[in-house]
Amino acid sequence: MADGLYADGIAAGRLSGEEYDRNFSDLHPPLDRHEAAVEADRCYFCFDAPCMTACPTSIDIPMFIRQIATDNPLGSARTIFDQNILGGMCARVCPTETLCEEACVREEAEGKPVQIGRLQRYATDAAMAVGAQFYERAAPTGKRVAIVGAGPAGLACAHRLAMHGHDVTIFEARSKPGGLNEFGIAVYKTPDGFAQAEVDYVMAIGGITLEEGKALGRDFSLGDLSRDFDAVFLGMGLAGVNALGADGEDVEGVESAVDYIAHLRQAQDLASLPIGRRVVVIGGGMTAIDAAVQARLLGAEEVTICYRRGQEHMNASEFEQDLAASKGVVIRHWLQPQRILAENGKVTGIELEYTALKDGKLSGTGETLTLRADQVFKAIGQSFEAGVLNGSGASISLEGRRIKVDEEGRTSLSKVWAGGDCIAGGDDLTVSAVAQGRDAAESIHRALAG
Amino acid sequence: MADIRSNFVGIKSPNPFWLASAPPTDKAYNVERAFKAGWGGVVWKTLGEEGPPVVNVNGPRYGAIWGADRRLLGLNNIELITDRDLYLNLREIKQVKKNWPDRALIVSLMVPCEEQAWKAILPLVEETEADGIELNFGCPHGMSERGMGSAVGQVPEYVEMVVRWCKQTTRMPVITKLTPNITDVRKPARAAHAGGTDAVSLINTINSITGVDLDSFAPEPTIDGKGSHGGYCGPAVKPIALNMVAEIARDPETAGLPISGIGGVTTWRDAAEFLALGAGTVQVCTAAMTYGFKIVEEMIEGLENWMDAKGHTTLDDVIGRATPNVTDWQYLNLNYVTKARIDQDQCIKCGRCHIACEDTSHQAITAMVDGKRHFEVMEEECVGCNLCVNVCPVEGCIDMVPLAAGALDKRTGETVQPVYANWTTHPNNPAKVAAE
Numbered sequence: 001m002a003d004g005l006y007a008d009g010i011a012a013g014r015l016s017g018e019e020y021d022r023n024f025s026d027l028h029p030p031l032d033r034h035e036a037a038v039e040a041d042r043c044y045f046c047f048d049a050p051c052m053t054a055c056p057t058s059i060d061i062p063m064f065i066r067q068i069a070t071d072n073p074l075g076s077a078r079t080i081f082d083q084n085i086l087g088g089m090c091a092r093v094c095p096t097e098t099l100c101e102e103a104c105v106r107e108e109a110e111g112k113p114v115q116i117g118r119l120q121r122y123a124t125d126a127a128m129a130v131g132a133q134f135y136e137r138a139a140p141t142g143k144r145v146a147i148v149g150a151g152p153a154g155l156a157c158a159h160r161l162a163m164h165g166h167d168v169t170i171f172e173a174r175s176k177p178g179g180l181n182e183f184g185i186a187v188y189k190t191p192d193g194f195a196q197a198e199v200d201y202v203m204a205i206g207g208i209t210l211e212e213g214k215a216l217g218r219d220f221s222l223g224d225l226s227r228d229f230d231a232v233f234l235g236m237g238l239a240g241v242n243a244l245g246a247d248g249e250d251v252e253g254v255e256s257a258v259d260y261i262a263h264l265r266q267a268q269d270l271a272s273l274p275i276g277r278r279v280v281v282i283g284g285g286m287t288a289i290d291a292a293v294q295a296r297l298l299g300a301e302e303v304t305i306c307y308r309r310g311q312e313h314m315n316a317s318e319f320e321q322d323l324a325a326s327k328g329v330v331i332r333h334w335l336q337p338q339r340i341l342a343e344n345g346k347v348t349g350i351e352l353e354y355t356a357l358k359d360g361k362l363s364g365t366g367e368t369l370t371l372r373a374d375q376v377f378k379a380i381g382q383s384f385e386a387g388v389l390n391g392s393g394a395s396i397s398l399e400g401r402r403i404k405v406d407e408e409g410r411t412s413l414s415k416v417w418a419g420g421d422c423i424a425g426g427d428d429l430t431v432s433a434v435a436q437g438r439d440a441a442e443s444i445h446r447a448l449a450g
Numbered sequence: 451m452a453d454i455r456s457n458f459v460g461i462k463s464p465n466p467f468w469l470a471s472a473p474p475t476d477k478a479y480n481v482e483r484a485f486k487a488g489w490g491g492v493v494w495k496t497l498g499e500e501g502p503p504v505v506n507v508n509g510p511r512y513g514a515i516w517g518a519d520r521r522l523l524g525l526n527n528i529e530l531i532t533d534r535d536l537y538l539n540l541r542e543i544k545q546v547k548k549n550w551p552d553r554a555l556i557v558s559l560m561v562p563c564e565e566q567a568w569k570a571i572l573p574l575v576e577e578t579e580a581d582g583i584e585l586n587f588g589c590p591h592g593m594s595e596r597g598m599g600s601a602v603g604q605v606p607e608y609v610e611m612v613v614r615w616c617k618q619t620t621r622m623p624v625i626t627k628l629t630p631n632i633t634d635v636r637k638p639a640r641a642a643h644a645g646g647t648d649a650v651s652l653i654n655t656i657n658s659i660t661g662v663d664l665d666s667f668a669p670e671p672t673i674d675g676k677g678s679h680g681g682y683c684g685p686a687v688k689p690i691a692l693n694m695v696a697e698i699a700r701d702p703e704t705a706g707l708p709i710s711g712i713g714g715v716t717t718w719r720d721a722a723e724f725l726a727l728g729a730g731t732v733q734v735c736t737a738a739m740t741y742g743f744k745i746v747e748e749m750i751e752g753l754e755n756w757m758d759a760k761g762h763t764t765l766d767d768v769i770g771r772a773t774p775n776v777t778d779w780q781y782l783n784l785n786y787v788t789k790a791r792i793d794q795d796q797c798i799k800c801g802r803c804h805i806a807c808e809d810t811s812h813q814a815i816t817a818m819v820d821g822k823r824h825f826e827v828m829e830e831e832c833v834g835c836n837l838c839v840n841v842c843p844v845e846g847c848i849d850m851v852p853l854a855a856g857a858l859d860k861r862t863g864e865t866v867q868p869v870y871a872n873w874t875t876h877p878n879n880p881a882k883v884a885a886e
Contacts, residue, residue, distance in 0.1 A: 037520075044800045047800070047801030047802060048823070105800040
């Protein structure tokens with residue numbers, strides 16, 4: 001049996017050390033001072049800027065870019081952090097092409113928006129490099145707030161609450177904070193331990209205690225938190241992974257893309273990570289892309305994304321789709337998984353059925369296609385696990401199987417707020433989670449002050 | 451094909467593009483390269499009187515300001531006149547002129563404001579068979595502290611006196627180079643004219659400090675912690691130069707006096723503008739110092755193309771054509787009414803027109819119409835000021851559209867009159883009677 005690149009089945013060490021390093025280095029190298037100045041000069045400093053309106057955290061983009069143009073990167077960083085304390089990560093992972101950069105008037109003028117994301121990274125990197133802290137805690141209020149989940153929503157909420165002088169305790173189920181920033185995003189988007197560095201930067205304001213390895217529903221209940229704290233913010237994200245609904249998916253080699261990405265992010269040595277020679281990823285969102293691209297980068301020979309609807313329906317942005325294509329991932333549409341093929345308990349392929357929209361409804365056409373595969377990743381979405389909230393007094397109201405909140409992030413329970421992916425009506429973006437955490441913190445602050 | 455050969459006070463050159471007296475024309479090596487590149491003429495860097503040459507600073511001689519992408523917009527310098535031996539320069543001038551008989555070679559001069567000093571150097575220059583001399587009455591730094599350069603140019607009586615000495619002494623055409631560091635540039639121009647100058651050239655550089663180092667608190671360029679004002683030039687000074695050229699071109703006392711236009715000429719278009727305002731040739735320095743001598747190819751070709759496109763066959767078809775249209779404010783037609791009009795198809799919705807108008811002008815541009823981001827001129831508020839045109843990043847998106855005679859000006863509620871009427875006859879003018 002061949003070794004390395006052409007080893008059949010799921011195998012580690014397909015590439016050389018150099019190849020791993022190259023494949024997983026920074027996707028967008030940072031702008032240097034001159035590049036940033038040139039790019040910043042392209043900004044028109046629009047009135048009531050459309051980019052700013054398009055940003056879920058409403059960062060004053062023209063202002064921070066102008067501050068870069070005037071060689072004031074720290075001032076620029078403060079403008080960003082004022083609205084989004086996780087501006088460094090958002091600069092890396094935001095689908096800017098569908099947010100600020102899509103709205104940029106230069107997009108309309110010449111099809112080349114100002115590279116807002118990269119400029120934001122330039123400024124936030126500059127501040128974090130010198131450990132510049134822009135916020136001081138207000139006088140202690142003596143109020144205590146519990147936060148469930150140390151992801152983007154929880155961290156943004158914690159920082160804003162700490163700023164207002166409240167004492168915050170974050171309960172994080174995993175052994176490390178960061179949430180999807182740490183466990184759920186492709187390596188090349190946030191290399192070099194950036195997610196942890198950012199957590200440290202956020203926590204440096206003080207007044208935030210982190211309790212790792214503490215899971216809601218296992219180690220404590222919502223009732224406990226409501227009793228012991230003045231307010232609670234739920235930002236635990238989505239713990240469940242949707243099933244394929246295909247026959248025979250409980251065999252070796254059929255894995256959750258989310259888990260695989262988490263595993264990859266925590267790997268000390270990428271060469272130790274086994275990956276299939278022929279990989280099929282089922283799904284059409286960012287996670288599908290992240291899993292597929294990284295599978296290729298780990299040395300998988302064939303990687304195919306199969307999505308049950310058309311290209312125009314994919315949640316993954318056009319940029320992400322192009323990135324996948326450029327890395328050699330094949331994206332196929334109008335295919336839904338029907339049956340996992342296996343031998344000796346190990347996946348050998350997947351049978352998919354062609355689909356079509358009939359009268360607005362998706363259904364199988366009856367025609368099938370079989371792809372060889374020694375690894376299949378499920379990336380068809382995550383779900384909220386409401387179970388952890390139950391059994392502790394009044395149940396929280398859900399909407400569309402996620403937590404129902406009002407415009408300030410208040411849940412149906414008094415003293416309990418929520419934000420991030422676990423709430424209903426969201427768009428599952430880091431930047432939206434930050435906005436929701438921040439806004440809930442302001443709401444909590446108003447409630448506690450009242 | 452347009453004929454762009456120039457005959458400027460009898461000095462012939464294949465095109466009107468000369469290099470100004472400055473570092474690019476300091477020695478034979480550079481001038482030879484310039485002529486090879488196609489420059490029509492050169493004003494050799496200023497010679498001083500016989501004796502030990504001046505010395506320059508050994509630190510930075512230049513400071514600059516930049517636009518986007520570090521595009522050089524303005525340059526200043528504190529370099530003095532040539533720091534090479536007089537006779538070395540003269541020998542080189544003679545040789546270069548011999549090598550390039552079809553090119554204009556003018557020698558810039560600056561000696562103490564004494565008749566003897568001028569009378570001593572002129573025969574030496576004549577002997578080189580150079581085409582003419584340019585009197586450097588403009589250099590604003592260093593030499594002016596020694597009573598030369600702009601120290602002379604700022605005193606019209608001195609200008610007239612030195613010009614007269616030169617005209618009495620030499621057969622060579624005399625071009626008097628003027629300083630802009632003066633309130634009314636017409637005064638030294640008139641003085642030069644009275645002294646018999648064949649032409650004036652302007653502008654020399656403008657007193658300037660390009661910046662301040664905020665760590666050392668020293669002006670730039672900085673020499674060991676100190677700075678001295680330098681002479682400013684480059685694209686940033688072009689509007690000032692154009693105005694000064696026009697002032698002299700349209701002054702009844704100096705009308706018709708040949709002008710060599712200098713100041714920020716960077717492209718053929720800049721040159722054409724100087725010509726239109728009355729310059730017979732243009733002199734270039736900063737553009738060459740920024741991009742090298744090759745730019746002259748674009749200038750020559752661009753000027754020819756434009757002239758061909760417009761049917762101008764010789765430079766005389768262009769020179770001074772805009773001069774009659776430069777007038778005093780009081781003669782501008784107050785019955786000419788324009789309104790800004792935004793082409794919605796070209797608008798990229800940046801909103802700069804709106805905020806400029808809203809914050810700093812006449813509140814005449816919408817930001818939102820029917821709940822949508824939409825920028826449109828409200829004619830009842832628009833005074834036709836053109837600010838929106840100037841801040842709009844899309845060229846041609848906003849136009850100033852004149853109202854036809856008989857149309858209603860929604861701002862004033864009055865009908866646009868078909869006749870020319872200026873301030874001198876306006877009822878609000880307290881001096882109206884006197885003006886009539």
